[in-house]
Amino acid sequence: MSQLESVVVLPDDERPTKWYNIQADLPEPLPPPMDPKEGPSRIKALPDLLVGECLRQENSTERWIAIPDDVQDLYRQAGRPRPLIRARRLEKRLGTPARLYYKTEFYSPTGSHKVNTALAQAWYAKREGYERLATETGAGQWGTALAYAASLVGLRTTIYWVRAVYDWKVQRRYFMRMYGAEVHASPSAETSVGRALLEKQPGHPGSLGIAVSEGLEDARRDEKAIYCLGSVLNHVLLHQTVIGLETKRQFEVLGEYPDILVSCLGGGSNFGGFTLPFLADAIHGKELRFIAAQSLAAPNLQGEYRYDFADHAEITPMLKMYTLGHKTEMRPIRGDGLRYHGCSPILSLLRHLGYIDTVAYPEDEKYVFERARLFVQAEGFLPAPESAYSIACAIDEALKCKETGEAKVIAFNISGHGFMDMEGYAQVLGL
Numbered sequence: 001m002s003q004l005e006s007v008v009v010l011p012d013d014e015r016p017t018k019w020y021n022i023q024a025d026l027p028e029p030l031p032p033p034m035d036p037k038e039g040p041s042r043i044k045a046l047p048d049l050l051v052g053e054c055l056r057q058e059n060s061t062e063r064w065i066a067i068p069d070d071v072q073d074l075y076r077q078a079g080r081p082r083p084l085i086r087a088r089r090l091e092k093r094l095g096t097p098a099r100l101y102y103k104t105e106f107y108s109p110t111g112s113h114k115v116n117t118a119l120a121q122a123w124y125a126k127r128e129g130y131e132r133l134a135t136e137t138g139a140g141q142w143g144t145a146l147a148y149a150a151s152l153v154g155l156r157t158t159i160y161w162v163r164a165v166y167d168w169k170v171q172r173r174y175f176m177r178m179y180g181a182e183v184h185a186s187p188s189a190e191t192s193v194g195r196a197l198l199e200k201q202p203g204h205p206g207s208l209g210i211a212v213s214e215g216l217e218d219a220r221r222d223e224k225a226i227y228c229l230g231s232v233l234n235h236v237l238l239h240q241t242v243i244g245l246e247t248k249r250q251f252e253v254l255g256e257y258p259d260i261l262v263s264c265l266g267g268g269s270n271f272g273g274f275t276l277p278f279l280a281d282a283i284h285g286k287e288l289r290f291i292a293a294q295s296l297a298a299p300n301l302q303g304e305y306r307y308d309f310a311d312h313a314e315i316t317p318m319l320k321m322y323t324l325g326h327k328t329e330m331r332p333i334r335g336d337g338l339r340y341h342g343c344s345p346i347l348s349l350l351r352h353l354g355y356i357d358t359v360a361y362p363e364d365e366k367y368v369f370e371r372a373r374l375f376v377q378a379e380g381f382l383p384a385p386e387s388a389y390s391i392a393c394a395i396d397e398a399l400k401c402k403e404t405g406e407a408k409v410i411a412f413n414i415s416g417h418g419f420m421d422m423e424g425y426a427q428v429l430g431l
């Protein structure tokens with residue numbers, strides 16, 4: 001790579017045509033979902049809760065799963081493969097010997113990596129005869145991605161959006177409605193879960209766990225509707241592996257290999273998508289560090305590794321994961337997509353086995369957003385507030401290299417853009 005070449009763009013014929021399923025390579029089998037001791041079986045109810053093909057993928061141990069041709073076409077239209085960029089200007093400003101590379105998931109029609117699974121889930125749902133999708137959203141990125149995907153394949157969408165974010169991201173609300181989505185602030189009066197919470201606390205700020213419960217309740221009462229989840233589950237991480245597969249190929253083209261991979265983590269979909277193809281190498285003995293960047297508002301990877309529900313109202317089966325507790329109240333933040341009580345079971349197992357480190361940043365977000373400002377001024381791209389956590393962590397690691405003089409290769413994923421989040425930056429940074 002010459003001094004001037006900073007952008008690796010893969011030709012279309014090097015686009016991944018299969019998703020990578022790490023379940024084939026895990027050092028030990030993934031603990032299966034479990035039913036609670038009391039109440040109806042949540043596991044038996046799963047076929048009514050999830051798209052059939054997604055449920056099949058959830059339990060699959062096949063290493064490679066073919067991406068349907070139509071979904072590949074949709075990926076192409078959504079701008080895949082996406083470039084990997086060397087952050088030369090940022091490196092210079094930091095004065096670090098480290099080489100920093102960022103994956104550009106912000107080059108997305110709706111603003112984030114969430115389209116990678118939204119397109120797959122919507123396409124399978126349409127093929128299975130559903131007419132409407134119901135879902136949760138935190139940052140609003142997942143809701144927009146699903147509204148977009150549903151619109152492209154010809155389905156309707158209903159979105160339960162964590163109220164603390166719904167209230168300030170007005171432009172994104174309009175964006176979802178442009179795609180034809182019905183959008184409710186969560187908790188809402190549309191569901192019994194929502195009504196019960198509103199009765200106790202009118203204007204309740206909501207949480208992802210509550211919004212998941214509302215979406216599930218909504219989909220369950222309409223046989224033409226099905227629920228789609230934007231993170232946590234195995235099939236969601238599977239679809240997201242296109243990010244890491246492309247990145248791996250891009251490093252091959254460069255003749256480089258990362259020493260450290262960094263990304264932000266809420267439920268784990270972008271972190272998993274970016275790192276799983278590399279985690280496979282770590283499992284096979286390669287020395288490699290993975291760091292998940294989180295908020296102290298929801299440092300789920302510092303919670304307990306145990307069985308817990310994925311939603312507030314206990315509609316889902318229990319998953320073995322790092323969790324802060326599904327009823328725990330967590331203060332809203334600007335990067336609210338990171339405010340979720342649990343981490344994906346796959347990533348939780350890998351953390352439990354010692355493969356994944358974590359760092360959690362202060363809730364006032366000043367530190368993280370200052371680092372995002374440095375990135376914006378050096379590289380020009382505006383990250384989503386959640387992605388600012390990836391940047392903060394990558395910069396921290398680059399500055400450690402400055403102290404030690406090590407020329408490490410640091411790769412980080414910028415999971416989304418912040419074009420609709422300026423209000424959040426303005427309030428924290430006083431713009």
Ligand SMILES: Cc1ncc(COP(=O)(O)O)c(C=O)c1O
Nearest residue numbers: 141231266267268269270337416
């Ligand atoms: C841009 C962006 N990045 C990251 C996340 C965190 O979610 P996950 O851990 O599933 O990637 C979100 C969640 O909404 C998001 O919108």
